[in-house]
Amino acid sequence: MAQAEDADRWLREGAARHARGEVAAAEALYREVLRVRPDDPNAANLLGVAARQRGDLAAALDWGARAVALRPGAGAFLANYGAALAEAGRLAEAVATLRQALAARPDDAVTLRNLGQALCAMGDPRAALAPLERAAALRPDAAEPMLALAHARREAGDAAGAAQAAEAALGRARGDPALAAQARFLLAALGRAAPPARAPAAYVRDLFDQYAPRFESELTGRLGYRAPEALAALLRRAGVPAERGLRVLDLGCGTGLSGAALAPFAARLEGLDLSPRMLAEARRREGLYAALHEADLLEWLPRHRGAFDLIAAADVLNYLGDLAPALVAIAAALAPGGVAAFSVEAGPAGTPYALGEGMRYRHDPAHVAALAAAAGLAELARAPATLREERGAPVAGELFVLRRGEGG
Template sequence: MTEPTADAFAQAKTLFLDAVALTEAGRHAEAESRLQAAAALVPGRPSTLLNLGVVRLRLGRPADALQALDALAALEPGHPAGRFQRALALNQLGRHAEALALLDALLAEHPGTAAAHQLRGQTLQALERHAEALPAYERAVALDPGLAEAGLLLGQLLRDLQRPAAARAAFEQALAAGADAALCRYFLAGLGAGEAPATAPQAYVRGLFDSYADDFEPHLLTVLRYRAHEAVAQAAAAALAGTPVAAALDLGCGTGLCGPLLRPLARSLHGLDLSPTMLEQARARGAYDQLVQADLAAYLHETPERYGLVAAADVFIYVGALDAVFAGVRRVLQPGGVFAFSVELSDGEDLLLRPSLRYAHGAAHLRALAARHGLQPVHEQMLTLREDQRQPIQGLVLCLRAPGLASDA
């Protein structure tokens, strides 16, 4: 192989430095282009291959990232950053056992790498080895108390392991380390520490359902024995009395579980959700005429669309305070339009954030909200929505109607 010229080395260095600056600026596609050009001029440079892997991961292309990182591993098998980034790529590809082996090798040689202990914990959790993940997170936080994400992950695992006091301490440490304040306060409120926020943080909801999308329906229907979607659709159908509306909106449609049930009730069916991964599955179901990724309150207050039916099955457990939602629904409902939804039922409190991190609502409070926004109750049903830890979760399905005469236009 011909050795690169001095001029080629100089050009490659300039391209590499440009790529680093572009990466820091978040311009990853441009950074990748510079790195590819640098690699063409001077092949086999570990730093170029490493950075190619990094930007491709940030571009959401783990398979392409792994190609560059495998090339780096062939040159320098023990490269610490290369091993770490390869483990990231393998995890994103679902190859968790391989990622764990890489991290074990990395930590055997570099036991003080806090980020690697954190990633090892995440990998163990992906392998359903939750008890083993706990010391990995604890080690990460001990090595670097400022590693905020590790503190958050530790707190969540401790909460899941029914250790609330330790979870609270972990969340408080994560908050002090600079973790997302809204997220930390939400987790702490679920443990009874501090005032509950009006709604769950969007980043939490989006991340939860993006990661849950593939297993969402089997888990919901088989493990949790979920039935809220059926009850909401049945209530809506009864209120419409066999007359389809021109357009219906499925708020928080998720994977589209309600879609086939709502489809006969409207000539045009729209679905809205915060999670793009959920929406991909809803699109594949083929029940919707239009799907929108948006925050539901913002959409309700901004859209020019009008609906004869708005349905929300098991959505408000992550919304909390519903005044703005009711105002938005009232805005988009046509005269005589129907609003059918389910909530977890509190024991009398207007609004309660449970340790499950789901909100429960009081029936009297919902009736008062309906009256405030000019919506008339037409159906109310108490039922078991689903199970949680094999315990029934009591809920309420409420169907409200906007004033005026319904139109099929």
Template sequence: MLPSQLSSGDVIADRRADYAKMLAESGEPASAAELMEQALELVPRWAAGWFTLATYREKAGDAQGAIAALNEVLALDEGDVFGARLKLAVLGGAEVPDRPPSLYVERLFDDYADRFETSLVEKLGYTVPGKLAALIAETAGIPNHFRLAVDLGCGTGLLGPEIRARVDRLEGYDLSKGMLAKAAEKSVYDYLGQADLSLEPDLSGVFEEGLAAGRADLVTAADVLMYLGNLQGVMAIVRKLSTDDAIFAFSVEDAQQPDGYVLRDSLRFAHSEAYVREILAAHGFTVLDLTRSVIRMDGGKPVHGILFITHKSA
């Protein structure tokens, strides 16, 4: 049994976990935590159970107990498929990491793929694809048409239909195979492949097919960079992918602070305008246009973002 299995493998422990879930959903997280503790006495190597216990303890106001449970998760699950390090950082139990674990992001979006568009677009009012495509069209001094567009973190392909008419060839890359399968159903992309943008910027290692350098005259990343903290690595990838004079169009969540980036309770990163400009300049890109906008709702509150159109200097 893998320690990250969602089932404990023990019928009694699973039953107690089910009862704990009912208590948590009824607004009794402290009682839920006690029952999860009993379940974990039977299966102490159940990583998913420890993560659930951390959630209940946090909701019950026991931050230190949640931190202890998350450290148990990390001891059992080296790949950190549950994103325990991110949660530890939010709770003050660890330093903020540069990026989330790849296994966590892949699992998150594989699980989310079937309901992604309904949840994000219809329920949360997600607007980045249309707004980013409009900004590309409206920015003065850039081409009206592109030879090859590479859509990084394409997800289910929401941006593809918005820019398809402006490109000869459209390629989409994402870490989640579940999301790529949904994007394929749209029949908009000429090629779809798996890619991990958190890897070091050797394109043969990042992209499953080894995407050649210097091919794309348009690179896009809509609602992707909030799953990365430090943007140095992904900007090195963009620089290698793009031709001289290429356009890089992307969005970030707005940190609304003078500099740097921050990890939010949502486990997504938000970046300041100054930080993004600094990273862009370090990799030979200049900002042609930007706009601030509400990009989605989260917990009934607006999430503010910044959309950038940038140009790679020859």
């Protein structure tokens, strides 16, 4: 009896500490609850929530499944488990679970948004519209659901509706510069504003964090992604020795597809990326990277002057518009005589950079070549290439291999 009262008290105290952000202390209390009441559904659910906050998705899924099994039909448990499934890229299960959660709690705005975003990620933006419209209406001051609605409308082909929602999200995002920047970026991609010099870092990080569990299967499967191999082949053609002798940096390394293609050149291979979830996938490729760095390339490179013999960026510079700062930073991080290799999506001649509806930048290859020369990078090889498919059509790109002068 005393133990049951203790368990109730620990649960309350744990939830209070959890709400104050003391996640580790809360978890310890939930575990105490389970010690005396191993089948306590609330403790299992809250351990799942805490695990997700710590980024331990495997534990979040285990606890979430257990909570739902212990109390089937509980809306809050289903909502948390569904959110974890979506984060893990198990989209069909996420959609089914979130729908069950909504059957119990139809006006839960967070679950409506999670459902909408999972449907978009599954490639069904039309089905996402109703839950996202409802989420945006339920939270009239919140920018996130309105921004999610704008993206779903864009993906569903409704550019005017997307722009309207992005304007509304911008209005709601006062006081949150990161969200406002994302709304402005979307408006630019829709042709309603001039493209900014780069994609907002938070947008890129969130995009790839949510994409990470599916990235490799989608890119190498459905999207026929081939930039890393094409870049490695051009490096060989340019005479860069594939003898495992160079200090190599894989810029925007993602899950490590590009690292695998660069490995034959590397005595030591390092990777850098903005997205912690992409880096977590890269870390699973044992023995490939000697070091992985979570950073924005524009901030990290200037702090590592002369540190690399080869810096490669496969399908990365299309998240930057103005390439001048990146090329200057790449040149500075190369040792004299070092080599830069990268792909860009090919854009119209005469326009330095354009932002497509796919929310990536395309560059005029002649302009890129001029910027590279100005940064002290001389052309060794250059070739047009198909980078991948998008909506069934080939994405045309240009590959560059350049050398930093020996002088300085």
